[in-house]
Amino acid sequence: MDGDDYYIPALALGIALVFKLPGMVRDWRDPLLRSVCVLLVLAASTFFFAAPPTIGQVNRITGVPNISAPLVYCILSAFSASVLVLLVHWRGGSPAEIRRISRRWIVAYGLVDVALVVLFLLGDAPVERLRDLDSYYANTPYIREMIVLYLTAHSVAAFGMTALCWRWSLQVHGSLRTGLITIVIGSLFNIAYGVTKFSAVFARWAGHDWDGMSSVVAPPLASAGALFSALGFVLPLVAQRLADNWHNWTVYRQLGTLWRELRAAVESGSPSVRISWWSSADLRITQRESDIHDGMLQLDPYFDPALRASAYDEAIEAGSDPRRARAIADAAMVAAALQARTADPEGKIISSAQAYTSKAVDGPRDLVRMSLALRNSPVVEAARRRAARSESGTHE
Incomplete structure (x- = not known):
């Protein structure tokens, strides 16, 4: 995939964020709206920094080969955490319970990010890889553990989102159910992304070359997963806003x-x-x-x-x-x-x-x-x- 395949999803998510910013500015204290904006920022950032041109530019600016790897992995882990936190706010409950569960997810994935940085510093990745770092360094000490950790964290969030949203979708109707099913579709793409990445890594461990699974098949799956997930979270909010506007204009006409x-x-x-x-x-x-x-x-x-x-x-x-x-x-x-x-x-x-x-x-x-x-x-x-x-x- 070239840079456009990454920048186009990033731009689409950025446009969605622009539409949400006025509401966030008016009501910054709304945790649900704030969570949606954070999710969109992280999703757009993931694609922007994962684009091969951006990876190369970040590596050159810092002077550290492959420094983009922990950067992208940390952003992706933060995105996984933001998805789970947004779901907690979306489902509702007592404010104390929402804060407690959200804090647990944030702390857990924050520790994952710290571990990713530490493992990268302990490892040795001198050869710059723009597209196939996961499979190329699959047998390198510490870098190998860093790759497995970020894939595991991402897959856990994807499996959790799939199970939670599917069960919840059976209990609700309307735009909320549509949004939840859309998130389930996005999570399935994310699961498929993890499967293809793990397949390439496991193949390297077994002495085989399945690098195409990681560098060719996985990126489109990640793009589709992020877009469907973001759309699923935004859709009910947009539908509610449209319904409110329709009601208000109807009242105005009446x-x-x-x-x-x-x-x-x-x-x-x-x-x-x-x-x-x-x-x-x-x-x-x-x-x-x-x-x-x-x-x-x-x-x-x-x-x-x-x-x-x-x-x-x-x-x-x-x-x-x-x-x-x-x-x-x-x-x-x-x-x-x-x-x-x-x-x-x-x-x-x-x-x-x-x-x-x-x-x-x-x-x-x-x-x-x-x-x-x-x-x-x-x-x-x-x-x-x-x-x-x-x-x-x-x-x-």
Whole structure:
């Protein structure tokens, strides 16, 4: 494999990290998000530093032949630890338990990294090998142990991830299950990577040459394993974010009917604050709800509690549950108030009216249900027509 075969996965993982960085900056204290970012950094670093051009450059800069070997092995071991730590955070539990288990994995793989460095320093690897170091030095004292140690640590993490994620995937559904199965696929590739590497090393011990297993077959398996594993961890988080955004934009659209009905009242009072076109759905919902509440304050003198009570009874009789009936009643009251406000352009009613909003409503209004009721409730439409006829009769 040339450098591009390593740099392309590193770039893909780096792009995924860029998409996660804004959320990490906003909520650095979130351990799950922090773990995802650490995993992506380590996965991208593994491919970057394992690329033959990078290996050669690091060796030349340091002046130590094959110094890239313990560097790459340490990063790979740290990546294995980050995968296990992320799974611990993902599964959840008490904060104390999560910290305790995560600390154990970090310490264990930290000791592996220390051992890898010590074994490399004790060994002798004077001939630079960019692609086949594992098989070339398979019989060299201390370097041999370093190779076996990193492969064992990586394989343990791969087997553990496969077993844990498969069992967990049988208990959950949706995007979480899809993510877990994707991680299982990635772990199987990682297991296959370990098998091919071990095969080349064992073959050297037996006096055979299976170096192609290590230098040709194993690297693509590692690439696929890291990409599938990273995708599996990111997928549920992305799916949840998309679902939340879809829900927020749906709420924003559903509030549209009520907002448009009240916009005239809002514009007659304080003007709506303009927000940028790239603003999030959350911010847009907040502004739309603020405009609606401003409009309700403008209509406050025209609200009729008796009309609301009557509309509530009609909604209950029509089969609505109490929560929906309250929203329909509020919407009917708003529809009638809009008719009354239109018929009173000079605001003569305002000075003598009693405030209704702050006194007669039991709890906050369900603005989304109100907006939907304004659009399609027969009870609201009937209240609107009656109010229109009443105002027309008054002016006659």
